[in-house]
Amino acid sequence: MRIPCPLCGPRDRREFYYYGADDYLRRPEEGAPPEAWDAYLHLRDNPAGVTRDLWHHEMGCSAWLVVTRNTVTHEVISVRLASEKEAAK
Amino acid sequence: MRYSGLKVITEGLFGNKGWRPAWRNPEPKAEYDAIIIGGGGHGLSTAYYLARNHGMRNIAVLEKGYLGGGNVGRNTTIVRANYFLPGNSEFYSHSLKLWEGLEAELNYNVMHSQRGLINLFHSDGQRDAFARRGNSMVNQGDDAILLDRDGVRELLPYLDFEQTRFPIYGGLLHPRGGTARHDAVAWGYARGADRRGVDLIQNCEVTGIDIENGRVTGVQTTRGAIRARKVGILVAGRSGQVAAMAGMRLPIESHVLQAFVTEGLKPVIDHVISFGMGHFYISQSDKGGLVFGGDIDFYASYASRGNLPMVEHVMEAGMTLMPMIGRAKVLRSWGGIMDMTPDGSPIIDKTDIDGLFIDCGWNYGGFKAVPASGWCMAHLMATGESHAVARRFRLNRFLTGHLLDEEGTGSQHNLH
Numbered sequence: 001m002r003i004p005c006p007l008c009g010p011r012d013r014r015e016f017y018y019y020g021a022d023d024y025l026r027r028p029e030e031g032a033p034p035e036a037w038d039a040y041l042h043l044r045d046n047p048a049g050v051t052r053d054l055w056h057h058e059m060g061c062s063a064w065l066v067v068t069r070n071t072v073t074h075e076v077i078s079v080r081l082a083s084e085k086e087a088a089k
Numbered sequence: 090m091r092y093s094g095l096k097v098i099t100e101g102l103f104g105n106k107g108w109r110p111a112w113r114n115p116e117p118k119a120e121y122d123a124i125i126i127g128g129g130g131h132g133l134s135t136a137y138y139l140a141r142n143h144g145m146r147n148i149a150v151l152e153k154g155y156l157g158g159g160n161v162g163r164n165t166t167i168v169r170a171n172y173f174l175p176g177n178s179e180f181y182s183h184s185l186k187l188w189e190g191l192e193a194e195l196n197y198n199v200m201h202s203q204r205g206l207i208n209l210f211h212s213d214g215q216r217d218a219f220a221r222r223g224n225s226m227v228n229q230g231d232d233a234i235l236l237d238r239d240g241v242r243e244l245l246p247y248l249d250f251e252q253t254r255f256p257i258y259g260g261l262l263h264p265r266g267g268t269a270r271h272d273a274v275a276w277g278y279a280r281g282a283d284r285r286g287v288d289l290i291q292n293c294e295v296t297g298i299d300i301e302n303g304r305v306t307g308v309q310t311t312r313g314a315i316r317a318r319k320v321g322i323l324v325a326g327r328s329g330q331v332a333a334m335a336g337m338r339l340p341i342e343s344h345v346l347q348a349f350v351t352e353g354l355k356p357v358i359d360h361v362i363s364f365g366m367g368h369f370y371i372s373q374s375d376k377g378g379l380v381f382g383g384d385i386d387f388y389a390s391y392a393s394r395g396n397l398p399m400v401e402h403v404m405e406a407g408m409t410l411m412p413m414i415g416r417a418k419v420l421r422s423w424g425g426i427m428d429m430t431p432d433g434s435p436i437i438d439k440t441d442i443d444g445l446f447i448d449c450g451w452n453y454g455g456f457k458a459v460p461a462s463g464w465c466m467a468h469l470m471a472t473g474e475s476h477a478v479a480r481r482f483r484l485n486r487f488l489t490g491h492l493l494d495e496e497g498t499g500s501q502h503n504l505h
């Protein structure tokens with residue numbers, strides 16, 4: 001599997017550290033109930049198909065990436081920097 | 090039909106014409122007392138113990154493919170009870186005891202071989218940790234022997250003890266650990282359940298779970314609707330999809346774990362050896378193939394095949410530990426879909442929906458758990474109470490903080 005880093009171009013999977021589903025981008029507000037933190041940290045849709053997850057280009061530019069990919073075929077559909085706002089739909 | 094050595098001989102003398110299918114192939118009925126979703130090791134053993142221990146007969150196991158076609162048919166077959174934490178320790182101890190009587194219980198040869206399992210350690214600190222683990226195992230009533238380097242060398246003279254990075258200091262021997270024939274476990278439980286009246290329904294995929302007023306009433310399947318007041322979900326890597334049918338999100342992420350087997354060789358590795366520092370473990374099957382594996386591929390995947398970086402890593406680790414296997418040819422590699430929980434421990438619990446139970450989160454350790462998982466899940470489904478040895482496998486433990494972090498690495502999806 002190769003991941004096209006927006007800054008470095010297509011790079012081998014081994015350059016990246018997998019962090020987990022993009023639920024981690026939706027951090028609950030301070031004072032949110034335990035259920036919200038449980039959902040943020042632990043509960044997952046875990047789809048067989050298109051998913052979005054966070055990868056760190058640790059052996060490259062060190063950028064955090066949001067990767068949209070298919071968990072069944074390993075096709076990488078799109079990649080953006082986690083620091084960029086999600087494109088308006 | 091009861092299997093025996095005499096039966097094999099007489100069938101051999103008379104052309105093997107007397108063998109019959111090991112289980113029926115029934116049509117699904119309109120209603121059952123209990124439905125088990127998933128015809129793998131855990132589902133089949135749950136159905137078996139529901140019938141055997143709790144007298145239930147009107148049970149269906151629904152399997153979308155064929156029986157035993159998932160992880161129970163594609164693992165590295167290791168059976169052990171070397172857990173440390175209260176909650177895990179008594180559960181796996183119970184499972185190993187069930188394994189030891191399984192062949193007589195099921196009248197089926199599961200080829201359970203207690204050849205001994207050795208966990209290697211490579212530093213003073215790791216030795217202390219293993220000594221503590223060994224004491225915990227002994228306190229649980231299981232067996233553990235701390236071996237120094239000479240003790241390991243006597244058993245495993247072919248290891249490279251002086252590797253520059255991880256010289257071998259010793260190992261923790263678990264004599265009752267070993268292997269079993271994975272398919273036979275599924276088939277043995279299937280046959281045993283069928284003989285007690287359980288309907289094993291293959292090619293029957295569950296497409297929906299019917300819930301009325303917070304209570305489960307049945308399931309929708311590719312072979313029609315089936316009613317039941319009790320439904321158990323035991324679908325391993327597919328837990329997320331099936332739970333979603335009931336509107337649930339689980340603390341589970343599915344990952345691929347690879348395994349490998351070489352061509353058949355003469356007997357050379359008599360034990361199960363695990364090399365934790367290199368993420369590598371190995372045993373030799375009765376056919377002679379070296380069966381080995383490493384860690385998960387470490388990103389969410391349902392591909393059922395592994396990636397090449399992990400293949401390379403496992404081969405490197407194997408060559409580091411035992412260079413003698415370098416000339417063996419790898420015949421096959423494959424991947425299974427692991428239902429990974431954040432703390433690396435399983436779940437056997439009720440859900441918030443009355444009558445709906447779930448048994449999942451076995452990570453990469455589900456095979457050895459098959460007997461006790463079925464035993465405890467059957468107990469839960471029949472009585473509504475958690476079995477004593479599975480009482481900490483709670484679905485909500487990540488919310489309440491009652492974690493079972495056996496590795497001591499933290500509770501996060503990408504750590505186990």
